[in-house]
Amino acid sequence: MLKTFAKGGIHPPENKFSADKKVERLPIPKKVSVPVSQHIGAPSKVIVKKGDIVKTGQLIAEQSGFVSANIHSPVSGKVFKIDLVTDTSGYRHQAIIINVEGDEWDEKIDRSEDLKRDFDFSSEQIIKKIQQAGIVGLGGATFPSHIKLMPPKDTKAEILIINGVECEPYLTSDHRLMLEKGEEILVGIQILMKALRVEKASIGIENNKQDAIYNLKKLVKNYKNIDIVSLKVQYPQGGEKQLIKAITGREVSSGALPIVVGAVVHNVGTAYAVYEAVQKNKALIERVVTITGKSVTKPGNYLVRFGTPIKDLIDAAGGLPEDTGKIIGGGPMMGKALNTTDIPIAKGTSGILILPKEESKRREVKPCIRCAKCIEVCPMGLEPYLLMTLAEKAMHERSEKEDVMDCIECGSCSYTCPSDRPLLDYIRLGKTQVGAMRRAKSMK
Amino acid sequence: MLKLIVSLSPHQLGKNSVEKLMYGVIIALIPMLIASVWFYGWGAIVVSLTAVISAIVFEFLISKYILKIGNTIGDGSAALTGLLLAFNLPSNLPIWLIIIGVFVAIVIGKMSFGGLGNNPFNPALVGRVFLLISWPVQMTSWPIPSPASEKFLGYTDVVTGSTLLGQMSEAMRNGESMKVFSDRIPNYFEILTGSVGGSIGEIAGFVLIAGFVYMLARKVITWHIPISILSTVFIFSGILWLVNPEKFIIPFFHLFSGGMLFSAIFMATDYVTSPMSKKGQIVFGVGIGILTIVIRIWGAFPEGVSFAILLMNATVPIINMYMKPKRFGETIKEK
Ligand code: SF4
Ligand code: SF4
Numbered sequence: 001m002l003k004t005f006a007k008g009g010i011h012p013p014e015n016k017f018s019a020d021k022k023v024e025r026l027p028i029p030k031k032v033s034v035p036v037s038q039h040i041g042a043p044s045k046v047i048v049k050k051g052d053i054v055k056t057g058q059l060i061a062e063q064s065g066f067v068s069a070n071i072h073s074p075v076s077g078k079v080f081k082i083d084l085v086t087d088t089s090g091y092r093h094q095a096i097i098i099n100v101e102g103d104e105w106d107e108k109i110d111r112s113e114d115l116k117r118d119f120d121f122s123s124e125q126i127i128k129k130i131q132q133a134g135i136v137g138l139g140g141a142t143f144p145s146h147i148k149l150m151p152p153k154d155t156k157a158e159i160l161i162i163n164g165v166e167c168e169p170y171l172t173s174d175h176r177l178m179l180e181k182g183e184e185i186l187v188g189i190q191i192l193m194k195a196l197r198v199e200k201a202s203i204g205i206e207n208n209k210q211d212a213i214y215n216l217k218k219l220v221k222n223y224k225n226i227d228i229v230s231l232k233v234q235y236p237q238g239g240e241k242q243l244i245k246a247i248t249g250r251e252v253s254s255g256a257l258p259i260v261v262g263a264v265v266h267n268v269g270t271a272y273a274v275y276e277a278v279q280k281n282k283a284l285i286e287r288v289v290t291i292t293g294k295s296v297t298k299p300g301n302y303l304v305r306f307g308t309p310i311k312d313l314i315d316a317a318g319g320l321p322e323d324t325g326k327i328i329g330g331g332p333m334m335g336k337a338l339n340t341t342d343i344p345i346a347k348g349t350s351g352i353l354i355l356p357k358e359e360s361k362r363r364e365v366k367p368c369i370r371c372a373k374c375i376e377v378c379p380m381g382l383e384p385y386l387l388m389t390l391a392e393k394a395m396h397e398r399s400e401k402e403d404v405m406d407c408i409e410c411g412s413c414s415y416t417c418p419s420d421r422p423l424l425d426y427i428r429l430g431k432t433q434v435g436a437m438r439r440a441k442s443m444k
Numbered sequence: 445m446l447k448l449i450v451s452l453s454p455h456q457l458g459k460n461s462v463e464k465l466m467y468g469v470i471i472a473l474i475p476m477l478i479a480s481v482w483f484y485g486w487g488a489i490v491v492s493l494t495a496v497i498s499a500i501v502f503e504f505l506i507s508k509y510i511l512k513i514g515n516t517i518g519d520g521s522a523a524l525t526g527l528l529l530a531f532n533l534p535s536n537l538p539i540w541l542i543i544i545g546v547f548v549a550i551v552i553g554k555m556s557f558g559g560l561g562n563n564p565f566n567p568a569l570v571g572r573v574f575l576l577i578s579w580p581v582q583m584t585s586w587p588i589p590s591p592a593s594e595k596f597l598g599y600t601d602v603v604t605g606s607t608l609l610g611q612m613s614e615a616m617r618n619g620e621s622m623k624v625f626s627d628r629i630p631n632y633f634e635i636l637t638g639s640v641g642g643s644i645g646e647i648a649g650f651v652l653i654a655g656f657v658y659m660l661a662r663k664v665i666t667w668h669i670p671i672s673i674l675s676t677v678f679i680f681s682g683i684l685w686l687v688n689p690e691k692f693i694i695p696f697f698h699l700f701s702g703g704m705l706f707s708a709i710f711m712a713t714d715y716v717t718s719p720m721s722k723k724g725q726i727v728f729g730v731g732i733g734i735l736t737i738v739i740r741i742w743g744a745f746p747e748g749v750s751f752a753i754l755l756m757n758a759t760v761p762i763i764n765m766y767m768k769p770k771r772f773g774e775t776i777k778e779k
Contacts, residue, residue: 007772012456090450169456241772253773326449332456339450359456360449366462366519367561371715373460376666381771383720403771411454418460419561425452 002207004232005242008379010412012235012333014208018172018292018299023180025303026316028100032075032307034060035087035095038346039136040143041067046096052079057106057283060096063131069144069347070134071096072283074305076104088329088336088346095344098307108281115183116279119191126195126278133277134284134347138269139163139174139238140330142348145270149195151259158262160193160201161247162271164216165231165238167206168331171351173288174268176301178205178212181272182219188275189226196264202227202247203268206237235333236410240265242379254406269350289313289345293354295321304345310352311341325360328353333411366419374413374423380406384413384423391430396437399430407431462560466520468664469710472655473527476706479648480535483589487535488644492527494542499526502550506559513559521560525549528568528710531645532703532750533575534586541579545571565757566717569750576750584610584746586642607642609702612693613746622693629697645706656709665713668725673708674699676733684741698737707749708732717757724760724767731756 037043044061054060054073061071077100085095105111121129131146151157162185166174178185189201205213207230217228231237231246241252243265250261258265266274269287276282285306292299297318304313310327314320320341328335329349345352374384382403390399404427413423480488503522507513516522529549533542549571557563576583586607608629615625645652659665677698684692698704703711712718712732719728732752739748 007770010458012458245772251773254771256773324448326451326455328455333454335453335455337448337450337452337455339448353455355455357449360451362451363457367559369462369465369521369561369715370718370720371465372720375720375769378769379772381769381774383769385720406771406773409453415454415456415458416460418462418465420457420461422452424454428452 002230002232003246004234005237005239005245005379007381008377008412009234009236009242010377010415011233012169012415014233015169015292015294016172016175016208017170017294017296018290018301019175019209021172021176021300023176023288023301023303026305026308026313028075028103028305029308029312031080031097031099032305033085033095033097033309033344034071034074034307035085035093035344035346036061036071037087037089037093038071038142038306038348039069040141041065041069043094044068044071046082046094048079048096050079050081053077054079054098055104055106057109057285059283063134063144067144067147069136070132070283072134072285073098074285074307075100077101086340086343088338088343088349090336090339095307110280110282115187117187119187119194119278121191121194121278123195123197126191129278130195130274133273133282135270135273135277136284136347137267138273138287138347138350139267140334140348140350145266145274148264148266149192151196151264155259156262157196157198157259157264158200159248159264160189160196160198161243161263161265162189162201162203162268163238163240163243163265164203164205164209164212164268165243166209167233167235167238168333168335168351169235170292170353171290171331172292173290173301173350175209175212177272177288178209178268179215182212182215184275185268185271186216186219186223186226187279188271188273190223191274191278192266192271193225198264200225200227202229204229204231204237204243204247206231206233208233236379236408236412239379239408239410241408254403284347287345287347287349289349290351290353291317292351293321293356294359295323295356296354297321306346307344309342309344310338313345313352314341314354321354321356323356323358324354325357326355328355333415334409362422363420365421368419368421371418373416373418377412377416379410379412380408382407384417384427385421387430388421388423388426391426391433394433396430396433400434400437404430404434462519462521465664465715466524468659468662470520470524470527472658472664473531473710475651475654476531476645476648479651480531480644483591483647484535484587484644485590487587490539491533491535491537491542491644492530494539495530495533495546496523496526498543498546499523499529499550502547503555506551506555511555511559516559519560522550525554525567529571531706531710532568532572532643534583534642535644536585536587537582541575541582545575547571548574561716563716564760565754566711566714568714569711569754573750573754576745589647607646607702607746608697609740609746612697612701613740616691616741621690623689626693626697643703643706645710646703649700649705652705652709659709666722666725668722669713669718669729670708672726672729673712673733673736674704676730677704677737680734680737684737692741698740702740702747703749704736707753711750712753712756717760719760719763719767721764721767721769723769724763727763727767728756728760731759
C-alpha cells in the first residue's frame, strides 16, 4: 500500500502536458518589474533609486521585519523607476522597474554548472546565507525559508520533509527539477538538514512521477539518511499537514505548526534554491515556471527571471490561444486568476495555466442536496456545506466553533459538490470575518 | 483587448452533478423493475409509470408556477421519488390511489418545504405512510407473485394474499410457535429470489443487493447506512431469538422479509433526509434497525421499516448537531 494522508481528498484529472519538456531558459526581457512583496510578510524596503546601475544578483530591496525577505535584481541594467504595478495578487503594489542592459552578474556568484557537493558551514552560517539570498517557499506559499529553519526554543526538529508532491494538476516545474537537478536538490537537502540539525529527511513524491522517483532513488545512494517516499496520487497531498501525516503518520493539530510533531517541510524547488545560495552564492532571482493549458500549442517549463511579464512566457509557448477564458497563476485548484498578461512572474509563480473559455465559466448553482460529498472529501474533516450556510447567514461565531479557520482552502469541496455550490468562496468569506473578529477581540 | 475572467479558486470542477447521482439510483432500480414485471406482470409497470409521470407533473407545476424556482424536473429527483414510492406499493393498487400518494409525496412531502434539499422527511415514505393509514385494505392486499414462466399476469388479474410479515404477525397473535411457523414458510433461497408476496420493491433480494453494489461502485452512496441498519436488525432480532426461539423468529427472517432490504438500501439512504457525517449515519442506521424490530414485533403494523425511517428522519438535525466528522488533528487537540 502506498502512503497517503488519512481522510478526504480528490483525484482531479492530472493533465500534466509539460511533464516531458526539458527546462529551457526564457530570454531576458527588455524591461522587468520586480515587485517588493513576493513573499508572505512585510514588503521589502527598496534600497535603490531611479538611475542606479544594478548587476544581476545584487540586493535591491531589504527584508523589513521578522517575516520578510530580501529581493535581488534578476537582471543587470538601470533602475527606470519605482512604481505601482499589478502583481500576481491582482492588486497594485510597489515594484522596482529596471531597463535591462546586458547580463552582468555580481562577481561573488559562481555561475559554473559544476556540481559542488561539499560544504563546511555551521548551522548559523547556512541560515544566514539562506536569509541573505531571499529564499522563500517556492511551492507557492512563499513563506520566508530561513524562519522555518529556526524552530522556537521549546521545540525540536526531528525530520526534514521535502515536498516533491506537486499535486496540483497541470504543473510540472518541481517534477522537471527533480529530473534535471536531482543531485543539486540532494545537496540542498543535506544543507537544510545541517541547518536544522536533523538526522533524517524524506522526500515525498507522488506515484505518477515514476521517472523522478527512479532518478532520485538512484542518486540518493551516495547520500546518507535521505529517504524517497512514493505516495499515492491524491489531492491535496502537498498540503503541509497532509504531507506530514502521509510520511510520519502524525497529525498536526488545529492552529499548530508542523514543528510540534518535530517536522519541518520545504519544497524541492526551495532545496534547489538553497543549494545555489549556499554553494554558489546565488540569490533567488529566477525559477522554473510551467506554462500550460489544453489549447496552449507548446506547453513547457522555463527558467524565468523574476519580473518578466507572463506575456513573454505565453509567447514562448506559442502565444495566447483564441479561446482563452482565464489565465491562472499557479494550478487550477489553488491558483489565482490574473487579469492582465503584463503581470510579472515572481517567487511564488510555479506555473501559468491557460484555461479555455468553456472551462472558465462557473456552473449554475443548485440547492444543497445534503449528499455529504463535501464532508467526505474535506482533508481537514470539516463540514463545508455547514460553513457555507453559516457564512451566508453571517453567523461567524458559530463558524469559528465549527473550526472554519482550519480550512486550508484546497477547494476539494467546491470541486466535488454535485450542486456546484461555491463552497470555498463562502468559506473564505467566513474565514476573513472570523479573522477580523479575532483581531478585534485581541485589540480590546 | 482580450477579456479575462477573474474568479476565485478552484478553477476546475469535478464531474459530479445532481442528475448523475439521481440517475445513478434510478439505474440501480431498473433491474428491480424488470424482476417485478417478471413476478407481478403488467401491474408493476402500470404502477411505476403512473407514479413517475405524476411525480414529474406535480413537481413541474409547483416549481414553475407556485414556488417559481424554475423548472426543476431535469435533476431527476422527482422521477426518483415517484419510482421509489411505486416500489413501496402493491402492484395492483388503483391508479387514483397512486396519484393521491404521489401528490402527498411531492407536493406535501417535498415542495411544501421549498423543494429538493429542504424536506425533513423522505417524501416517498410520507406518501406511502399516508396511503397505508388512509387506505389500509388496498395497501395491504398484495398480489401473489407468479413467475412469468408460469403465467404472465395482467394489471388486474391477480390473486391477493398477505405478506410473510403479515403472516408472522398473525401467527404471533395466535400464539403459534415461531419454530413451527418457520417450517411452513418458503425457504430463504425462495425469498431472496423473489417468490413471496409484497410491494413491487420487496421482490427479488438478489437484484436489490446487485443494485446496492452498483451504487457503491459508482459512489452514489456509501455503505454506512444500509450496513448499520441490516446488522442492527440481525443482531437485535438474533438476541431475541437466542433468548426465546419459540417466541421470536430467526434473524434471517427479518433481514429478508418485507421491505427490509429495499428500505435499507434505497429509502434510508436518501441524501436529504439522512445525516451528514459517517458517525451520524451509523447512529441513524442503528436507530432504524432497532425501531423496525420493535414495531414489527410489538407494534400494530406488521411492517415497521417505513415508520422507523420516518421517525429517524426527525432526529437528523440533532444527529447532525452532535455527530461531527473527525477533524484533522483532533486526537491531540486539548479541549
Ligand atoms: S457536496 Fe454540495 S450538495 Fe452535497 S452536501 Fe456538500 S454542499 Fe450540499
Ligand atoms: S473546507 Fe477547506 S479544507 Fe475542506 S475541502 Fe473545502 S477548501 Fe478544502
